[in-house]
Amino acid sequence: MRRLNRKKTLNLMKELDAFPKVPESYVETSASGGTVSLIAFTTIAFLTVMEFMVYRDTWMKYEYEVDKDFTSKLRINIDITVAMRCQYVGADVLDLAETMVAAADGLIYEPFFFVLLFHAFTRVSLIFRVLQLIQSRLQEEHSLQDVIFKSAFKSASTALPPREDNSLQSPDACRIHGHLYVNKVAGNFHITVGKAIPHPRGHAHLAALVSHESYNFSHRIDHLSFGELIPGIINPLDGTEKIASDHNQMFQYFITVVPTKLHTYKISAETHQFSVTERERVINHAAGSHGVSGIFMKYDISSLMVTVTEEHMPFWQFLVRLCGIIGGIFSTTGILHGFGRFVAEIIFCRFRLGSHKSASVPLPDGHTNNHLPLTTDNSTH
Numbered sequence: 001m002r003r004l005n006r007k008k009t010l011n012l013m014k015e016l017d018a019f020p021k022v023p024e025s026y027v028e029t030s031a032s033g034g035t036v037s038l039i040a041f042t043t044i045a046f047l048t049v050m051e052f053m054v055y056r057d058t059w060m061k062y063e064y065e066v067d068k069d070f071t072s073k074l075r076i077n078i079d080i081t082v083a084m085r086c087q088y089v090g091a092d093v094l095d096l097a098e099t100m101v102a103a104a105d106g107l108i109y110e111p112f113f114f115v116l117l118f119h120a121f122t123r124v125s126l127i128f129r130v131l132q133l134i135q136s137r138l139q140e141e142h143s144l145q146d147v148i149f150k151s152a153f154k155s156a157s158t159a160l161p162p163r164e165d166n167s168l169q170s171p172d173a174c175r176i177h178g179h180l181y182v183n184k185v186a187g188n189f190h191i192t193v194g195k196a197i198p199h200p201r202g203h204a205h206l207a208a209l210v211s212h213e214s215y216n217f218s219h220r221i222d223h224l225s226f227g228e229l230i231p232g233i234i235n236p237l238d239g240t241e242k243i244a245s246d247h248n249q250m251f252q253y254f255i256t257v258v259p260t261k262l263h264t265y266k267i268s269a270e271t272h273q274f275s276v277t278e279r280e281r282v283i284n285h286a287a288g289s290h291g292v293s294g295i296f297m298k299y300d301i302s303s304l305m306v307t308v309t310e311e312h313m314p315f316w317q318f319l320v321r322l323c324g325i326i327g328g329i330f331s332t333t334g335i336l337h338g339f340g341r342f343v344a345e346i347i348f349c350r351f352r353l354g355s356h357k358s359a360s361v362p363l364p365d366g367h368t369n370n371h372l373p374l375t376t377d378n379s380t381h
Contacts, residue, residue, distance in 0.1 A: 033337060040333040047325045055318040058265070058310050067259045067305040074184045074257070074272070074301070078107065079177040079223040082191060082295070083114040083216045083244075086174035090195040090205055093180060095187030107178040114173035114218065177222075184301055191217075192294030215247040215293055224297070226257050227272035236276045248283035248293045255299040264310040273306070274299070 082089055086109040176191065193215060194205035221240040242251055254277040261270050283291050 032341065036333050036337045040329050044326055044329050047329070048322060051318070051322055051325060055313050055315075058312045061309045061311050063307040063309070065305050065307065067301075067303055069259070070184055072184060073181040075227055076180045076182060076189060077223060077225045077229060078179065078189075079175070079221075080191070080295075081112055081114060081173050081175045081220045081222065083173045083218040084193075084214065085172070086111055088193060088210050088214060089174055089176075089191055090193075091176050091189070091191045092196040093182050093187050093189045095183050096185050097183055106180045107176055110175040110177065111171035112173050112175040113171055114220065186298075186300040188296060188298045190294055190296040191219075192292055212247060216244055217249055217251060217293060217295055218242060218244045219251070219295055225272070226274060226299070227260075228269060230262065230267060230269040230271050236274065242280065246282045250281055250283055250291045250293055251295045252279045252281075253277070253295075253297045254279070255297060256302055257299055258302045259305040261305065261307045263308065265312075 076093070078091075091107055180189075192205055193210050196205050219242055221237045223235070224237045225235045237253065244251075255274050256276075257272050257274045259270070260273045262268065281289055281291075283289055283293055
């Protein structure tokens with residue numbers, strides 16, 4: 001009884017077989033079929049390799065949300081060289097909360113040379129030129145930033161090498177570098193003539209003791225960033241170099257700071273990116289161009305936070321796409337091969353029918369014989 005039920009079950013399963021087997025004696029091979037099969041296998045191999053490369057690759061996903069953190073401090077990282085002696089310039093921050101952060105809280109004034117001589121400062125010069133090249137490419141190809149994110153590229157600006165003074169001349173510039181912690185509100189970081197002093201109504205700079213002829217706010221920004229220093233971010237002002245055309249010249253940078261969370265397979269950190277608009281003008285009170293000579297960086301904090309996440313194709317999706325490629329190519333090539341054979345058979349059949357049409361044979365009584373002869377010329381009588 002069990003054997004009978006098992007046999008019925010096997011017969012039922014055979015009837016449900018969606019892949020019937022054809023005996024090899026009924027299978028006919030052809031040269032055209034072999035050619036199509038070779039093309040199909042080659043295409044499958046090529047697309048499989050390409051799909052595997054896509055599977056190995058990753059992409060960056062950008063998400064936006066409201067930044068709810070308004071109590072923490074904002075870190076400003078600065079490395080800028082001004083073409084004036086250190087005793088003539090002062091740097092500080094004044095925010096909208098009327099809070100003044102003096103340079104002595106975290107900035108270092110270091111006498112240096114404004115012109116980077118290649119033989120004297122080889123590593124610094126090379127790094128600065130590389131930064132300028134990357135900035136020019138970033139302006140043309142915005143997708144390059146994703147590559148930098150994924151590779152965790154350690155920009156030279158985040159870890160400049162020690163600057164060795166190999167020149168016999170005295171320094172003619174001042175390198176201001178370090179970091180400051182400010183309130184997370186809009187503010188103004190500026191470098192101008194004279195040291196900053198506190199004032200009941202704000203702050204002031206002791207500029208009266210500095211000769212007007214010594215004003216020169218040509219500057220080089222080796223690094224300017226907000227938040228913690230992490231690899232994978234090339235800041236917009238890194239590698240910027242400005243040459244003043246007049247003693248009374250103002251350089252303005254209007255910066256919008258965007259909080260950013262970066263999550264890649266190599267790093268996970270919270271930092272800030274920013275966009276910037278530049279403007280420069282000569283101070284001429286007679287012409288209506290008022291202001292103070294110096295370098296002014298006015299920053300504002302965006303209310304939106306950007307989350308950058310590196311994503312990868314799931315393995316199951318890779319298998320589904322791979323099965324689709326293999327099955328689709330087999331089906332498509334089979335349909336094209338069958339259609340090609342159908343068209344070829346129609347053309348060859350018409351050609352054969354045309355070649356077997358009978359030729360008209362004249363008879364002695366003037367009639368024509370349209371019947372085919374039963375024998376050929378080579379037949380023997």
